[in-house]
Amino acid sequence: MxxxxxxxxxxxxxxxxxxxxxxxxxxxxxxxxxxxxxxxxxxxxxxxxxRVGADKDRAVIVDPKVEALAKMRRDVEENATYVGGEFAEKAREMHEGTSPEGAIYGEASAAETRALIEDGVPVMPLPFKPKQKLQ
Known part of the structure; x- marks a missing residue:
């Protein structure tokens, strides 16, 4: 290793x-x-x-912002459904009550996002790229 x-x-x-x-x-x-x-x-x-020798008392310094982002990513991936490029459509359907509500994440263009916000659909940009998109 x-x-x-x-x-x-x-x-x-x-x-x-x-x-x-x-x-x-x-x-x-x-x-x-x-x-x-x-x-x-x-x-x-x-x-x-x-790393030379074992240092059991060595302090590990972790950037709290990096840890917070990693935790947010885990929470989103564990508790929401990835819908890819259908995000805007799925979010609008949930908002209008034509499909069951649930936590989703995916991609939307700037125009799609702007239209969702203007129509009162609650959306929030994520500070990371979905892993599914990258595969």
Whole structure:
């Protein structure tokens, strides 16, 4: 097992374990890596200091904003249904009462989002890209 410090195209830094260096290269080449925070697929290794010896008292400093985003992502993915490009249509149907209400997330164009807001449909942009869209 090998641990790498990684950084996505959006600037989020995180670490991940891989079976080997070649396993990382294979996953990166096939597009199967994504940012733990935003889901971006442009992920690269960054400079990492080697860990020398065991340091049980070593404090891990975690950016609270990164943790909050990761938690929000988990909550959305666990408690809402991904509807992809049908988001605007599904949200409008729920608002009008023609389909059952439920938590959904997906993609909508700026014009679709603006129309939903103007019509009083409660929507909120998410600060991350859905993983489903990236697969």
């Amino acid at each position: 090998i641990r790498y410090a990684l950084k996505c195209e959006e600037g989020h830094e995180f670490e991940s374990w891989f079976q080997s260096a070649s396993a990382f290269d294979s996953l990166a080449k096939s597009g199967h890596l994504s940012c733990a925070v935003c889901g971006a697929t442009q992920v690269e290794k960054t400079l990492m200091t080697p």
